[in-house]
Amino acid sequence: MWTARSTLKFYVGKKRGRRSDDHLHEYRRGVAVPPFAICPVERMVGVTTMAPLKVDGDARAPLLELRGICKTFPGVRALDNVSFPIWPGEIHMLCGENGAGKSSLMKVLCGAYVADEGELFHHGEKIEIKSTLDARKFGIAVIFQEFSLVPYLSVAQNIYLGREFPGKVLGTIDRQKIRSEAQRVLGMIGSDIDIDAPVHTLGVAQQQIVEIAKALSQNARILVMDEPTSALSDTETEHLFGMMRRLKAAGVAIVYISHRMAEVFLLGDRITILRDGKKVATLLPDETSPGDLVQKMVGRKVDAIHRRGANIKAGEVALDVKGLSGPSGISDIHLNVRAGEIVGLCGLVGSGRTEVARAIFGADRVTAGEVTFFGKRFTGGPDEATRRGVALIPESRKLQGLALIRSVGDNIVVAALDRLFPSHVFHPGKAGKVAQAMIKKLRISTPSARRAVQVLSGGNQQKVVIGKWLTADARLFIFDEPTRGIDVGAKAEIFALMYDLVENGAAILMISSELSEIVNVCDRAYVMREGIIAGELSRERLSEENILQLGMHHE
Amino acid sequence: MSEGALAQGMSVLGRVPGVAFVLVALIAVFASMSPGFSTAPNLTNILVQSSILLLLALPMTFIIMTEGLDLSIGAVLTLGSVVLAAVALATGSLTVGFIAALAIGLAFGLLNGWLIAWLDIPPFVTTLGTLGVAQGLCLVITDGTSIVGLPSGLQFFYSGYFLGIPFPLVIAAIAYAVMHGILYHTRLGTYVPALGGNREALRHAGVNDRVVLAVIYGIGGLMAGIAALLLTSRISSAHPTAAIGMEFDAIAAVAVGGTQFERGEGWLLGTLLGVITIGVLRNGLNLLAMPSSIQVICVGLLVIVALFFDGMRKAQE
Amino acid sequence: MSQIEAAAPKFKLTVSRDLTDVAYRLLAVALICIALSLVSDAFLTANNLLNVLRQASLVFFMASGLTLVILTGKIDLSIGATVGLSACVAATVIKSTGSPWLGAAAAIGVGSIVGLGNGLMVTKLRIPSFIATYGMLWVAQGATYYYMSGQSVYGFPTGFRALGSGYLFGIPIPIYLMVAFLVIGYFFTKRTTYGQQIYAIGANTVAARLSGIPVNSRLNLVFVLSGAMAGLASLIYLARLNSAEGDIGETLTLPTIAAVVIGGTSLFGGVGSLFGTFIGGLILTLILNGMNLLNLNANWQPLVTGLIVLLAVWLDMKTRSKTDSN
Structure with a gap:
């Protein structure tokens, strides 16, 4: 069904x-x-x-009608002459x-x-916002992806934030009215969230509902x-x-x-x-x-992602996870990745994929289970994982992957400092050479290795993150949503890089929300559901239908 | 079964704030160690002495809930006291002096707020800078000496009684009631946890977050001005270093009271308990003839212990 | 892999932000010098200039350790109190043993311990650094007062006092020390992997951790270095003053932070340099020296220092937001 x-x-x-x-x-x-x-x-x-x-x-x-809306930021034309009407209903x-x-x-x-240019019409009348x-x-009410809720205010207070009803005494607010109105609005959506609960105690989905209630209340x-x-x-x-x-x-x-x-x-x-x-x-x-x-x-014909040939020569076990559990909500995770393999880790958003990646890398605390890299037990933190040749390409490049204000070169060598300079004496010239070589190898488009990473496009930034781990000589790569927010051309390049890596004996564990990517790129995949591994799909059984079957919530 | 009952008992205990346990423990320890501690005059004395600190700790709670900090509040209090004394001597009117103290306090509070809200300078460095400025002004105005010879009517504000209640306690009670009302029953108060928890949300809701922030720091300055009246009355003079460092006790009281330095979590009752805890600690150590240097160390350790337990609690959640 | 060898570095000669920053600040130094030489005849004398440099060296020792902390995006507000505690412990050690070397070891040891305390509070207890080190400020100051119990210690061996007031070839000894530490500091921050990691942590702590940098141990390192440098500064201070009292370090924190901030090190971490801090200390000292020459009371010092801190941070924020949007 x-x-x-x-x-x-x-x-x-x-x-x-x-x-x-x-x-x-x-x-x-x-x-x-x-x-x-x-x-x-x-x-x-x-x-x-x-x-x-x-x-x-x-x-x-x-x-509402938009006519010729333009918005320019330094170097970017974010909106260019956009016009369209929005009809009621x-x-x-x-x-x-x-x-x-x-x-x-x-x-x-x-x-x-x-907007820099352009006009907005509300019921045919020109307005300015x-x-x-x-x-x-x-x-007009906007529900953003990042929530605009205040953690230590109640649901009701959040819904009427900035629009509190005045109370009887001057300057006070009518808390009772805020509560009853909030209750009414939530009732409209058919939600039974406690209006007095502080928002930080709610789950993500409930917070989303509060957001919607907030918009409706206006x-x-x-x-x-x-x-x-x-x-x-x-x-x-x-x-x-x-x-x-x-x-x-x-x-x-x-x-x-x-x-x-x-x-x-x-x-x-x-x-x-x-x-x-x-x-x-x-x-x-x-x-x-x-x-x-x-x-x-x-804007151009999409090339189907090039599916890898079936002649996989899987080598030694690079990653072996047994019974891993942790406070981040994952329990009893078993999985392994061999050299030469690309193994997918999929499931719905929030099913625990990122948490598994972080736990493997030693970034989050674990309460049970063991992780083995290349046959040796691992218990340390990210620094130890890096020394063992493990790489994590995190979900958020900007927040977790890169030091945006530092140069492309600095970012490329940062994980390899101990390897490149075992005596701890840093040679800028040598670092520059290494960075330059990596820029050339990965065809990172940047005016110079000394340019700050923040001016690069998403695809090039992702290449810098990958370059960082290639420089560190990693042999096991954990990719968390490697193609998020990058354009189709760059996606193909990233996949080509991944194929190149496994052909040279590296092992890859790849997390992706794009099922087509998992199906086309991976040799087999694990499917997660609510913090556990719901099943493993071999190359033959790897299809979007099967992934969904395993990953769906069963009620 | 017994495990379940134990867990239930623990969860009931868990709802009592940690600061209450600390307070009870301190009172028990001091009561057993020094006979003079648990006498009625001494207990009243603790509360009276704590009233000045409460006036600083209440707005400090607001400020810390906005993920801010005010290191200048002790120096502004001192400056208020100096200004009060200088103006009162010059004009012969305590009222004018008090108004001047309120004005200088408010001015410094708003200056802090402006620097933090409009110029985006981190609060700790802003208020460290204004601490220097306020302290410098104290020294410049007094030339490093005390201002004495103030009108005798001044003493009423610290040692007088109103309806049989020590006057500082009356002021402290009114201040607590007003600040409680602001935090829980006004728009401004609603925006305090929002400033710390999600400033973007406040902006999206069409609230001018900068004005709110400036007003909150302004309240801090104003309260320091009120506290200046009590302080000047207490020592019957103004001294350029009289309350330097009192911001530490205020921050300590807020931290011990359970208000967090992140995400806008905080509560006013905790601060009240925190202030009394610090007051009990200092008074008890005083009775045990411990020098103020030891008291400062103990307050510091108390804060570290409180933050440590907060960290444990957060790690469990 | 042969590609790495084959590729030749093709760096364009771009003027880095660091260099332009330093250039602006050197310009400020020149302007202040010109202004002061115009208003006071006493300014442009060898004696006064050497005196300014000697004062600046003291600021530099305290501010250099703090610069490392601020580069990681943290803060150390306990600097002044650490100087005070180290100085008092060193003073009593020198007095009782007669050995300046033991005194030096005590000062640097005490500073390092205080720094380690700060580091552990930040890394283990996860207390925000401004609050942890602020608490430490009062604990260290309380400890100093308790230790001295109102007494003062004075009269140190001449050999030790030379550290603060001695001359070598007509130049005060602290200036040599400052130059030496400037070179060592430059090497440490720019030419070691530790220095690179410190900048990386300040630029993005999360990314640094996920790039395999042992963030906690590096943070502990910078806090310990900050404390140790405060200990070193306390020795020179002690040698110069020839006496130690409980309140010795009370007024030192604000000028130290001022020097770092004027020097262009960002309070948000990842940007700045020790050389900038040296110039920052120089600018601050020049201004205070100018006030002295103009017979302005010492009571004005905290006021002016406070204003300078605010002005410097504000200017820094202004220029930074401008370059960010470009």
Whole structure:
């Protein structure tokens, strides 16, 4: 049985994916019964009690229209002449690669950025959004991926943050009213979160719901959502989609940013594609297909990821994990990786993949189990792992992988200082030579080895991280989402590098949310679910369907 | 079964703040070691002596909850006292002197707030700088000596009684009530944990976070101005180093009270207990004839122990 | 792998940020010197200039260790109190044993222990450094007062006093020491793997840890070095003053931080240099010397130092945010 969750991560060009997509089209047209709980009538009441849609000016005009919006940052044209209307009661999908300008557009809408050029029309009247207050005045609410919640305030206080109801005594707030209003708004979504709970005690999904409640409490007419389902479970996702439909029925416009093709076609009334800050097209779902969409997003024909030949010569066991458990929520993890192999580690976001990687590398505390590198027991921290020839290419390049203010050269040699300079005397000339060679080898595009890493593109930054570990002579690489936020061309280069590494006898453990990457790149894969290894898939059984089967929550 | 009961008992105990245990333990130790400790006059004395510290520790709680710090508050208190004395002598009016002290305190608080909120200078270095400035002004105004010969009416504010209650306690109680009201019943108070926990959220909510921050530091300065009245009354004079270093006791009280230096977690009742704990510690050591140098070391160790247990608690969560 | 050998380094001659920073600060030194020589005849005398350098050397010793700490993105507010405690312990050791060498060992030993205490609080107990070292400030100061119990120790052997007030070829001995430590410090920060790791930790502590740098042990190292340098500074201070009292280090923390900040080391870590700190100390000393020459009361010193700290940090933030957006 396909649920909404199971289709979330299918990718272009796969037969099964295509079929499921047609399936979804039928849902959208109402031909088939959608796999969502039908909203009970009493919940609909919540929506009808919302303020009726107020129409100022021309009723036939779009709710909001963007005309020729431009935003330039030093060196980057983030938005380039973007125009499109947003109509009441539509779910408007916004698609584009990372860096295409989606988040800049969102920030212009919510008043965090002010557009350099261009005009905004609200019901046909020209408006200016210069602050978040302006945006709120026009009924625009944005739900960001990074939560805008305060950990040590209650759910109710967070929902009405900045809009507290005044109390009887001058300067005070009416806490009771804040509580009752918060309760009402959460009821509208059908959530039973305790309004008095401090937000730091909530899980990620519950925090997401509080975010949405916060936006709804502002009587938002235009709701902008940035990948809201990335941290939600099946039921929560269904709940969210149901709620979105009800909002839509009440005339609210939803601008929805998603990387998940299934969601785009399931929910979208219209789809706007951005590329390099420009609008490529606004399409109806019927006029397009996932393949077409991706092609428009990347701007050129996507080459299917080159699948590695089957002639794998697996060598000695590079990594052997037995019964690893830790306070970060992983338990009884067993896995191994041999030299010459690329082994995938997949599962939903939050299933514990990153935590396993960190525990193996010695970055997090473990409570049980053992890790063996190249036949020798390992118990130390990241410094010891590095000495043993293990590399971790972390999830967040900017926060965990690179010292952004330091030069490309400094970053390349930083993990190899002890190896290159065993006497601890540092020779800048030698370091420069090594860095230069690595820049050349990995074709890192930088004006100079002395340039700060922060000016490089995402793909080149990732190459610097990989170069750092090549310089350190690592033989076991743990890649955590190696292609996140980098363009298609750079992705292919990263994979080519990985193939090169294993052909020269290295071992790779790769974490990825893109199932197509796992299927095409890996020789076998482990699938995680809620902190445990749900199963292992051999090369023959490695398919997106099987991964989803294992990785899904069973209720 | 017994294990379950034990766990339940532990969880009940866990809800009592650590500072309460420390306070009870200290009182027990001092009561057994020095007979003069648990007398009514001495206990009242502890509370009266703690009142000045409370006036500093209350706003310090707010400031630390914003992930800030105010190292200048002791020096600003001293400056307030010096200004109060100098102006009172010059004009012959205590009221004018007190207003001047409030004004100078508020000015320094707002200066701190402006430097931190608008110029983005880290709080500890900002307030270290203004500490130097305030201390320097004290020295320049007094030329390094005490200001004496203040009107005798001044003594009422520290040693007088209001409805049979020592006047400093009245001031302290009002200050606590007001600060409690601000933190838990006003917009400003709601924004205090938000400044420390997620400043971005506050900006997105359309709140001018800089103004809020400046107001919070301003309150700190104002409270130092009020404390200056009690301090000057207590020593019947103004001395350029009278309260230098009192910011340490204030920060210690807040830390011992369980307010965190990160993420905007904090509570005012803990600070009250922290202030009394520090007061008990200093008074008890005093009765045992320990020099103030030992007292300072003990306060420092107490803070380290408190932070250590906080760290353990966080590691468990 | 032969590629590594084959590739020749092709560094363009780019003027690094460090160099321009230092150039601006040298310009500031020149301007202050010109201004002071205009307003006071006493300024441009060999005696006064050597005196300024000697004062600056004292600031440099304290500030050099602190620079290492600040480069890692941490802070050490206990510097002044550490100088005080080391000086008092060294003074009593020299008095009772008559041996300056034992005194020196005691001063550096006490400084290192205090530094280690700071380091362990930061790395093991995970207390933010500004609060841990601030607590240490008071603990060390309390310990100093308790140890001295109001007494002062004075009158040290001439050989020891030469360390602070002696001359060699007409130049005060502390200046030689400062030059020596400037060279050693340059080598340590720029030409050892430890120095590279210190910069890496300051630039991004998380990334440094995940790159295999033993972050905790390096942090302990810089705190110990900071304490040890404070111990060394206390010796020169002691030799110069020829007496030790409990309050000896009380006013030293603010000028030390001022020197580092004026020198261009970022309080956020990863940027700065020891040479910058030397110039920072020089600028601070010149300003205080100028106040002296203009007969401004010593009571003005904390006020001016405080203002300088605020101004320097503000200027630093300004220039940094400008270069960041470029």
